[in-house]
Amino acid sequence: MGESGWRVHVDPTRCIGAGICASYAPAHFVLVDGLSRPVTERIEPADAVLDAAESCPMEAIVVSDAGDGSRVAPEP
Secondary structure: OOOOOEEEEOOOOOOOOOOOHHHHHHOOEEEEEEEEEEEEOOOOOHHHHHHHHHOOOOEEEEEEEEOOOEEEEEEO
16 A cells, blocks of 8 residues: 655755744744754645745755655755
8 A cells, every 4th residue: 555645854954944944834844953843754735835845945845755755845
């Protein structure tokens, strides 16, 4: 049985804690010790998460398809 939904990852080596993600998608991102973290790694698709990933100034957020691992955002 395949996986559905998305996986959200924040690269802690790239994140600068700008907080844009937490502003765009507060149900999906929190700041911990000044860096962003996903509330949960596996989510149902949500436009707010795409907006957050596309708006991250450091491209620290990667959203991928949970089934095949293909990148959803940010666009390459």
